[in-house]
Amino acid sequence: MKRILLCLMFALIASGCSKIEKKVIDIDTKPSGAKILISEYDERTGKDVKKELGTSPVQYEIAIPEFARYSSAMPNDDEDDFSLASTHTKERTRRPKYVVKAQKDGYFTEEKAIVNYDYLFKSGRFRLVLEKSPMWWATSESPATNQWINLIINPEITPMEMWQRVVDAVTKRFPELKEYDYNSGYLVTEFKKKSFKTSRGTFLLRAKFIATVMETNPLTYRMKLVSEWSDQEESKWHPYPRVFIEDAQLIEELMERFQAF
Numbered sequence: 001m002k003r004i005l006l007c008l009m010f011a012l013i014a015s016g017c018s019k020i021e022k023k024v025i026d027i028d029t030k031p032s033g034a035k036i037l038i039s040e041y042d043e044r045t046g047k048d049v050k051k052e053l054g055t056s057p058v059q060y061e062i063a064i065p066e067f068a069r070y071s072s073a074m075p076n077d078d079e080d081d082f083s084l085a086s087t088h089t090k091e092r093t094r095r096p097k098y099v100v101k102a103q104k105d106g107y108f109t110e111e112k113a114i115v116n117y118d119y120l121f122k123s124g125r126f127r128l129v130l131e132k133s134p135m136w137w138a139t140s141e142s143p144a145t146n147q148w149i150n151l152i153i154n155p156e157i158t159p160m161e162m163w164q165r166v167v168d169a170v171t172k173r174f175p176e177l178k179e180y181d182y183n184s185g186y187l188v189t190e191f192k193k194k195s196f197k198t199s200r201g202t203f204l205l206r207a208k209f210i211a212t213v214m215e216t217n218p219l220t221y222r223m224k225l226v227s228e229w230s231d232q233e234e235s236k237w238h239p240y241p242r243v244f245i246e247d248a249q250l251i252e253e254l255m256e257r258f259q260a261f
Contacts, residue, residue, distance in 0.1 A: 021064045023121050027100060028057035030129045034104035041097050062098055064117045102128045106136045108200060134196040135205050135229065139242035144225045144251045146239050153219040154260045162219065162258060169253060170209055173246050178208075185213025185221070194244070195232075202232040207244055218260065225251065 027036055036053040038060060053060055096113035103109050107130035120126060143149050153162050163182050171177065174189035181187075193206040207227050214222040225247050228237040 021121070022061055023064070023124065024059050024061045025120060025124050025126055026057055026059055027053065027126050028128075029102045029104065029110075030127060031104070031107075032056045034102040034107070034128075034130060037101045037103070039099040039101070041095055041099075043097075056102065062114065062120075064121065100126065100128065102130060104130055106133060107131060108133050108198075131199060134198060135203055135240075136242065138194070138196070138244065139205070139227075139240070140245045140248040141241075142225060142243045142248040142251050144223055145227055145241060145243050146224070148222050148224045149251070150214060151221040151223060151254060151258065152260045153221065153258055155218060157219075157258060159213075159216070159219055162221075165258065166211060166221070166254070169250060170211075173244075173250050174209055185211075187211045191226075192244075204230045204232065204234060205240060205244070206230075206237070207247055209247065209250070221254075223251065223254070 027038075029036075032055075034056045036056050036058050037050060038053055039048045039050045041048050096115055098114040099111060100114065101109065101111045110128045110130050112128055114120065114126060157165075160182070163185070166187065167177075167180065170187065170189060174192055176190040177187065178190045179186060179188045188210045189208045191206040191208045193204055196203045196205065205227070206229075207225060209223070209225055211221055211223045214220045225243045227240045227243045227247075229240040230237045
């Protein structure tokens with residue numbers, strides 16, 4: 001009987017220790033309105049389960065991992081709780097169970113692991129601060145970004161007049177023309193380049209304008225804005241989905257003033 005009682009006590013203790021604590025937490029960003037994705041690591045399968053939760057603020061139920069059941073240091077009174085996603089010193093070498101990713105137009109993507117469970121379970125809040133991308137704010141969308149668009153010219157405008165107007169409009173935004181020839185209707189600028197300093201390093205953005213006469217009857221121009229970004233080393237350039245604001249305005253001006261309706 002004594003052995004049975006001991007076994008029952010051991011089973012109760014074991015079941016109490018293995019009880020999984022769960023809590024619904026509030027996940028938000030500064031600024032809010034970011035798309036939130038969470039990656040949950042399954043120790044049994046060794047795989048990550050990824051879920052899209054929606055736009056911040058969102059709620060999500062988490063289970064505190066067994067290894068994380070310790071008393072974490074609470075933040076100072078003057079510490080912003082938006083910074084509490086840093087890795088706890090005791091768990092730097094252990095793979096986190098939850099990793100939260102936030103994505104918002106105009107900001108760098110932020111990804112942080114949930115590690116401070118003691119504070120998280122007391123506050124019920126998890127915050128990520130998003131850093132502005134200055135390159136995004138200096139640019140705009142355009143239908144001519146890295147792809148050709150056609151401009152059918154108003155028949156009341158002669159080919160020579162149109163050529164002069166294109167050259168005039170382009171040289172207001174681009175300091176140098178690389179090639180231009182009225183007879184072939186071809187025009188391409190030199191790249192212009194701007195740099196943007198951020199906490200993640202310096203990024204470069206460059207752009208050039210290309211135009212060519214595609215047809216003479218009706219007179220049709222084919223135009224494109226090439227937009228590319230790179231890091232400070234300039235070892236490799238990548239297409240960028242937006243163009244400088246003044247270049248987007250160039251396309252709008254040409255389409256609105258000279259297009260045949």
